[in-house]
Amino acid sequence: MRKLVLLAIFAVGVFFTSNAQFKIGANLNVGIPTGDLNDAVGIGVGGTVTGLYEFSNSFAAGVQIGYISFAEKDNSGITFSVIPITAVGKYYFSESNFKPYISADLGLYSMKAKASMLMSAYDISVSATKTNFGVAPALGFEYLLSEKLLLDANAKYTNIFTEDSPTSYLGINVGFVYKF
Known part of the structure; x- marks a missing residue:
């Protein structure tokens, strides 16, 4: 029985690695706050790193981690940052050099809000951190620049x-993906 289990694990490993296409990507992000977040903070900037495994030419899945920091709005003294740690799935509509896709991120978002103000020579600062579940659907494309490098x-x-109420923002993301 033990040999059968080891043989099955080996066979699955050989199958996935023989057809495997690993990708590692890094994107720069600009976040535009929406909803209640837009009332409190301004534009955010940050980045993400993604690791993907292509199960087929049309589907890939993996993990993503990032950081985005939103600036204060109108000298309010309020700043906000998010660290997403998510699973991501991508469905590609084409197998050509230009590959439009839809994707979804599901996972945890660690958020930190900070408020600061100067009052009679005292700098008063309060911060709070919380982690919540979230989703992030996306629409994008990958464009083949060379055999191993793609624009995302x-x-x-x-x-x-x-x-x-939900904390939400629209992200515009541009970066590069390296295929192994």
């Missing part, structure tokens, strides 16, 4: 499920 661009709507 997408628009992603992040919706974090917070208590009173």
Whole structure:
């Protein structure tokens, strides 16, 4: 029985690695706050790193981690940052050099809000950190620049499920993907 299990694991490993296409990507992000977040903070900037495994020419899945920091709006003293740690799935509509796709991220979003103000020579600062589940559907494309390098661009709507109302922002993301 033990040999049969080991043989099955070996066979699955050989199958996946023989057809495998691993990708590692890095994107720069610009976040445009929406909803209640737009009332509190300004534009955000950050980046993400993604690792993907192509199961077929039309589907890939993997993990993503990132960081985005939103600036204060109108000298309010309020800043906000998000660290997403998510699973991601991508469905490609084409197998050509230009590959449009839809994708979805599902996972945890660690958020930190900070408020600061100067009052009678005292710098008062308060911060809070919370982690919530969220989703982020995206529409984008990959464009083959060389045999191993692709340009990746997408628009992603992040919706974090917070208590009173969702925390959300639209991300415009551009970066590069390296295929192994």
